[in-house]
Amino acid sequence: MKKHKGFGLIEAIISLSLFSLILVSFLKGVAKHNQVKTANAYAKHIELVINQLQKYQNYMVLDKKTDPVLASVWPTNLEGLMTGSKFWPQCSFLEEQAHHCERPDNVPWTAQKLGYKVLLKFNEQSTAELTIPSPPPEWASPLRRIPFAVVQSNGDIKITIGDPLLSQAFKAFLKKDGTTELTGDWDVGNKNILNVADITLRNADGTVMSVAAGLTRQHFSARHGTVIKSPSCPVRMNAKIKLATQGNIPNSIANDYENYGPMRIAAKPISGGWSIIAEFVATRKSDRVRGILREGVVAGETYCEPQ
Structure with a gap:
C-alpha cells in the first residue's frame, strides 16, 4: 500500500504558522524596545537643549553684563544657539537630513519644529519656554518626566526654563526650612510628597487651616x-x-x-x-x-x- 504524505504537509504548514506568529511577536518586541530607546534619547536631547539655553543665559548675564530681566539674555530663536558654534555645533537642514548632525529644534515624529519663546514679567528675571508639539504616547512618557514639563490640553508639552543660578537656589530652598516664600507654582513632576508632618493653608481672613x-x-x-x-x-x-x-x-x-x-x-x-x-x-x-x-x-x- 502507498503511504499518504498529506499529514506531513499539514504539519509543515502548522509549524510555519507558529514560527510566523513567534517571529511577529519577537519583531514587535524589538520594535517596542527600539521605540522606547529612541524616545528616551530624544528626552536627553531636550534636556541638552535646556542646558545649553541656560548656559547661553548665564554667559549673557555674567560675561556680557546683560540685565537678566531683558529678553536679550536668551537667543532670539533656537538657531541662535548655533551662532558662532559656542553653544551648539552648526547643522544645516541638509546635514540633518543626511544624519550628519542634529539641530536643536528637531522633532522626530512631525514636520513641526520645537516651539520656543522668551517670557517677560515686570521686574522679574526673564525666562524661556519650549513647546514640544503633541508627542505620541510612547514619546510623551519620558518627556513628561523632565523638570517643569507641563502637558497642555491639546497634548503639547511646555517646559519653562529659568536662570540656572535661580534653579540651584530653588533646589537649595527646598532642602531648607521653608522661610523663603514660594512665589510660583511648584510642579513636583507627578510625584508623591512623602514624610510631611502636615500642610497648612492660610485663609483670606488670616486664619490657618490644617490640610491633614x-x-x-x-x-x-x-x-x-x-x-x-x-x-x-x-x-x-x-x-x-x-x-x-x-x-x-x-x-x-x-x-x-x-x-x-x-x-x-x-x-x-x-x-x-x-x-x-x-x-x-x-x-x-x-x-x-x-x-x-x-x-x-x-x-x-x-x-x-x-x-
Whole structure:
C-alpha cells in the first residue's frame, strides 16, 4: 500500500504558522524596545537643549553684563544657539537630513519644529519656554518626566526654563526650612510628597487651616452606646471628636414622657475610638416619675489636631 504524505504537509504548514506568529511577536518586541530607546534619547536631547539655553543665559548675564530681566539674555530663536558654534555645533537642514548632525529644534515624529519663546514679567528675571508639539504616547512618557514639563490640553508639552543660578537656589530652598516664600507654582513632576508632618493653608481672613485635619474629618450621626472609630492621624497629630445635640426622639418615647431636661452628650474614650453617651431626664406621664432616658441622636465629627 502507498503511504499518504498529506499529514506531513499539514504539519509543515502548522509549524510555519507558529514560527510566523513567534517571529511577529519577537519583531514587535524589538520594535517596542527600539521605540522606547529612541524616545528616551530624544528626552536627553531636550534636556541638552535646556542646558545649553541656560548656559547661553548665564554667559549673557555674567560675561556680557546683560540685565537678566531683558529678553536679550536668551537667543532670539533656537538657531541662535548655533551662532558662532559656542553653544551648539552648526547643522544645516541638509546635514540633518543626511544624519550628519542634529539641530536643536528637531522633532522626530512631525514636520513641526520645537516651539520656543522668551517670557517677560515686570521686574522679574526673564525666562524661556519650549513647546514640544503633541508627542505620541510612547514619546510623551519620558518627556513628561523632565523638570517643569507641563502637558497642555491639546497634548503639547511646555517646559519653562529659568536662570540656572535661580534653579540651584530653588533646589537649595527646598532642602531648607521653608522661610523663603514660594512665589510660583511648584510642579513636583507627578510625584508623591512623602514624610510631611502636615500642610497648612492660610485663609483670606488670616486664619490657618490644617490640610491633614481636613482630609481626616468625618461627620456622623449616632445614638447612645454607638462606637465611633478614631481616625488615623499623621505623625504629631491627635485624634479628636466633637458632638452636638441632633434630637430625633422616637415617637413611642415622646408620647409617654414630658418635661424633658437638657440632653447630656459625651464621648467616652475606649480602645480604638469613643463610645457615645446621649442621655436626658424626663417625666413619665403615667406615674409622674422622673428618670434618665438614653435616647435621641447626636451629630458629630472626628478630626486630627496638631499636638
